[in-house]
Amino acid sequence: MQERLKELQTEALEKIAQAADLKELNDIRVSYLGKKGPITEVLKGMGKLTAEERPKMGALANEVRDAISSGIEEKHKQLEAAAVEAKLAGETIDVTLPGRPMKTGHRHPLTNVIEEIEDLFIGMGYTVEEGPEVEKDYYNFEALNLPKGHPARDMQDSFYITEEFLLRTHTSPVQARTMEKHKGKGPVKIICPGKVYRRDNDDATHSHQFMQIEGLVIDENIRMTDLKGTLQVFAKKMFGEDREIRLRPSFFPFTEPSVEMDISCKICSGKGCSVCKKTGWIEILGAGMVHPNVLEMAGFDSKKYTGFAFGMGPERIAMLKYGVDDIRHFYTNDVRFLQQFSIHE
Ligand SMILES: [Zn+2]
Numbered sequence: 330m331q332e333r334l335k336e337l338q339t340e341a342l343e344k345i346a347q348a349a350d351l352k353e354l355n356d357i358r359v360s361y362l363g364k365k366g367p368i369t370e371v372l373k374g375m376g377k378l379t380a381e382e383r384p385k386m387g388a389l390a391n392e393v394r395d396a397i398s399s400g401i402e403e404k405h406k407q408l409e410a411a412a413v414e415a416k417l418a419g420e421t422i423d424v425t426l427p428g429r430p431m432k433t434g435h436r437h438p439l440t441n442v443i444e445e446i447e448d449l450f451i452g453m454g455y456t457v458e459e460g461p462e463v464e465k466d467y468y469n470f471e472a473l474n475l476p477k478g479h480p481a482r483d484m485q486d487s488f489y490i491t492e493e494f495l496l497r498t499h500t501s502p503v504q505a506r507t508m509e510k511h512k513g514k515g516p517v518k519i520i521c522p523g524k525v526y527r528r529d530n531d532d533a534t535h536s537h538q539f540m541q542i543e544g545l546v547i548d549e550n551i552r553m554t555d556l557k558g559t560l561q562v563f564a565k566k567m568f569g570e571d572r573e574i575r576l577r578p579s580f581f582p583f584t585e586p587s588v589e590m591d592i593s594c595k596i597c598s599g600k601g602c603s604v605c606k607k608t609g610w611i612e613i614l615g616a617g618m619v620h621p622n623v624l625e626m627a628g629f630d631s632k633k634y635t636g637f638a639f640g641m642g643p644e645r646i647a648m649l650k651y652g653v654d655d656i657r658h659f660y661t662n663d664v665r666f667l668q669q670f671s672i673h674e
Contacts (some may be wrong), residue, residue, distance in 0.1 A: 330378070330386060333371050337361070338393045345400045351408050351515030358401050362394060366468045438670040439540060439659055442520050442647040446542055449566050450520045453559070455544065458519045460503035462526070466493050468502035472509075473583040474622045486528035486611060496526035500541040501583060504638065510548065515634050516548035522643070533655045540643045547619065547636030553586075556616055556637035564592050564613065567646065573599070575610060584617025584638055611649060614641035 341361045348354040360366055375383055397426035436444075444637055447457055460468075466477075475482055476634035488496040503521035511517055522542040529535040546555070557576065562573045573593040581587040591612050601607040616639035644656050651670070653659075658666050 330371060331389060334368070334386075334389055334393050337367050337371070338396050341397045342400050345397070345404045347406070348404055351412075352406065354401060354404055354408060358398075361397050368393060389604055390579065395533060398526075422590065435667075435671040437659075437667065438647050438651060438653075439643055440649065441670065442643045443542065446563075446567070446646070447520065447522060447645065448639075449563060450544060453562070455518050455520050458503050458507050458521045459523060460497075460500070460506050460521065462497055462524055463490060464497035464502045466495060467648035468505045469495060469497050469499075472505035472623070472626050473501050474620050474626070475582050479582065488526050488528060496522075498527055499525050499640065500543045501638075501640070502543060504543060504545045505623075505627060507545070508624075511547075511627075511629075513628035513630065515636075516546070516631070517636070518546050518548075520544045533656060533657070536644070536656050536660060539656070541640055543638060543640040543642055545619070545636060545638045547624070547634050550583060551618075551635045551637060553618060553637070554617070556588075556639070559637075560590050560614070560616065560639065564590070568592055568595065568650070576616075579615060579617075581617055583620050583623050585620045587615065590614050590616060590639075613645070613649075614639055616640070 341357065344357050345354065348357060361368060363369075368390060375386060417559055451457070468473075469475070469487075470479070470482060487498050490496070500521045500523045503523065504519070507517060507519055507521075520542055521544075522540065524538055525541050526538050529537050531537060544559075546559075559572075560576075561574055564572050572595070575591050575593075576588040577591065579587045580588040589612055591610035593599045594602060594606050594609050594611050596602050597609060599609035601609050605611050616637065619636035619638050624631040624634055624636065644659055647653060647659070648656065
């Protein structure tokens with residue numbers, strides 16, 4: 330009997346050691362320690378033993394049971410720990426795997442050009458002003474020396490919303506509004522970037538909606554040479570130090586005298602090519618000395634104050650700067666076109 334119990338212990342411990350999972354271990358526990366198990370079966374033969382042998386055999390049986398249960402307990406812990414390990418191993422993140430690149434956007438080429446121009450003028454002490462795109466006829470035309478019926482209004486085919494309101498045809502009304510806010514006191518030194526609208530048919534160089542940046546300086550003793558110097562700094566910073574500028578007489582109702590500014594063609598260095606139409610010069614912007622009527626309408630004393638103004642199209646600047654041949658590229662948002670400008674972040 331003693332031997333049989335020892336055998337059972339050895340046999341059980343071997344099976345425990347080999348148990349692969351918790352279920353198998355539980356089966357071993359039930360089969361060895363259960364009421365119908367072999368140990369109980371062996372102990373049934375206790376009746377045949379002498380009174381001296383019986384307690385010894387009882388004690389041995391308990392030892393065997395204890396050895397098997399503690400073996401099971403130990404193995405249970407091991408199996409549980411192994412299960413946790415396996416789960417952790419399965420959930421490990423491989424940090425060396427290359428990530429999935431996220432598609433990030435970037436700024437529009439026009440935004441880049443506008444910000445570059447803004448930064449340039451902010452560096453010269455200008456502030457940036459903005460105004461409404463749906464504008465009063467008064468600020469868009471009248472305050473700028475273009476009374477109702479003025480022939481020059483035809484230069485800017487407009488989108489009227491009512492008799493009194495229209496989509497602004499230029500950013501000049503921001504100048505008129507800023508001058509009004511100053512209540513006749515200088516200095517004024519602003520640039521106004523923004524969208525403007527004209528009833529144009531869209532083609533390679535025209536768009537019914539486009540951007541403008543205008544600048545305005547009003548103070549005592551502002552002269553034409555101040556305008557020329559400012560434009561020269563702008564042209565060289567924007568297009569390169571070797572650019573030359575020239576001013577040609579022109580006409581705008583809100584400036585007198587009025588000029589248009591050309592820069593020397595970078596491609597042919599002034600010799601003449603297809604980009605500059607064989608002239609060696611490329612037209613960039615319009616400018617002039619603020620018309621006394623405009624100053625007076627905004628409440629400035631035109632005998633005390635003088636000023637200059639200039640206006641340009643960021644699209645044109647961007648087209649020249651980046652060699653873009655069609656203004657519509659800026660508005661059709663073809664990703665293949667826009668992606669080329671991602672380096673300007
Ligand atoms: Zn040229």
